[in-house]
Amino acid sequence: MNKYGAEHRDAKRQKIASLEEEACEVTGKTEHLEGHHNVPKMFFGPDIKNNYLILTRDFHAYLHAICNIKDNEQ
Numbered sequence: 001m002n003k004y005g006a007e008h009r010d011a012k013r014q015k016i017a018s019l020e021e022e023a024c025e026v027t028g029k030t031e032h033l034e035g036h037h038n039v040p041k042m043f044f045g046p047d048i049k050n051n052y053l054i055l056t057r058d059f060h061a062y063l064h065a066i067c068n069i070k071d072n073e074q
Contacts, residue, residue: 007047008035014049024056032057 012035016022023030035052039045055063 004041004047011035011047011049011052012054015052015054018049019054023054024059025054027056027059029056029059034060036060036063 036055037045
């Protein structure tokens with residue numbers, strides 16, 4: 001179940017469709033793609049195509065882990 005809903009799903013699909021290749025924008029891998037909000041939902045980031053970075057599930061988790069460590073160190 002997707003906790004963000006239809007707008008999130010649709011914006012992710014639009015973002016993927018706009019890419020030259022359906023792949024992670026960082027690693028270039030093509031499996032298990034997810035949408036990462038550039039402006040986080042907690043800061044009222046919208047579910048629109050331009051607010052997404054397409055990442056693999058693993059890289060997405062890694063990115064959040066790094067951000068959480070930095071947030072907790074401050």
